[in-house]
Amino acid sequence: MSAKLIKLNSKIVNCNKCKRLVNFRKKISIEKRKQYQNQKYWGKPITGFGDKNGKILLVGLAPAAHGGTRTGRVFTGDKSSDFLYKCLFKANISNQKNSDHKNDGLKLNDAYITAALKCVPPEDKPLKEEIHNCFNYFNQEINLLKNVKVIVALGKIAFDVCVYFYKKNYNFKEKIKFGHNKIYDIPENKKLVGCYHPSPRNVNTKRINEKKMLYLLNKIKKFI
Template identity: 35%
Template sequence: MTEPHEAAPEAAHLAGLDAAVSRCHACPRLVAWREEAGRTRRRSFADEEYWARPVPGFGPDDASLLLVGLAPAAHGGNRTGRMFTGDRSGDVLVAALHAVGLASQPTSERLDDGLRLHGVRFTAPVHCAPPDNRPTPAERDTCRPWLVRELQLLRPTLRAVVALGAFGWQALFPALAAAGWTVPRPRPAFGHGARVVLEPAGDGSPLTLFGCYHVSQQNTFTGRLTPAMLRGVLAEAWQAASPRS
């Protein structure tokens, strides 16, 4: 079995990286959980065939804005095979992206629904659905080479990143450092609306990192994260990511 730290650096482009991610079996607990979810299924999806594999990133290979979540949902991305697709978190996020002009449609229901992202890519620090939405630190670290390589491949065009939640925020810093940006010390604290500019270590462009509450049901149902709050962060991040005239 090829480990992520061996396979990820070999990916010459994002399509190759995505294909390699989807074949990963590095974390036994996550492999067992994602496959069990695909076998037992939620009642409302009982007739559907689950993806039940690692879920790669999604979006154009020249994206200037990257959205980083936590991990695929057991009956969302783990079912459909696409990040933020087929669950309420995806509904909220894609509706907001469409409202600010960054998605071709306001819904994200299935792999073949025609959704296109404009200058934006989705990814996560952990590519398999974890039990209780809680990856272990070891699972996060095992998966990190995929994120590092994704950042490296996006580096020519990437200008801004939105971390959706504290987990993504914390997981990003070692990956960003490995991908060629200078991380401040002490590391900046997560918060909704947080904004940090990371300078390149060597050649390249600065990167602006934004914090945003995760689009989980816990946050959106309680009003901790409203559609207006989400649109505000996305619009600000897109402004930072947009090419200067």
């Protein structure tokens, strides 16, 4: 990992800017979910993970309360990550189909994964101000991922934050809307792809399923 990314990640994990989220992540880490009572929760903001030189960038909303906030790695140890990695593995974007904890041997192939917001928000609903606060980190992070060719936004909030990034950093004025399997041209010959978030709600209601996810992942691989 580059020195700049290491420095940025160190700032992120020590950030206490959003008081509501700081209190929430502390509360989660103290109360814990019953099945994890014997574990020590990470309880801090999370950083991105994967190949910093990767051409694919996956962007989620935020760490899950008992996933990333517990394990300390984005999309790790919860139902969303179970579904996501099952698909990433089948699409040959990860080396294994499970993402359980930091030392599980997981590697991403030509891909990096992060979240628009680095702390878990109550009910997965961040305030505008919190997204704004954390955008500073997201902005720096994306600018350090020099080889990205395609950004897969997992859910509308992640998509909107990506669009905001391009409006702020480039003269990008297109009005584009989130939709699953909607693919847009963005500056520097890159693509922005909308994808339903792999949350249990979306999976249980069949809004997203393995077939749809794999179709999209295989399609985006043609852009890299």
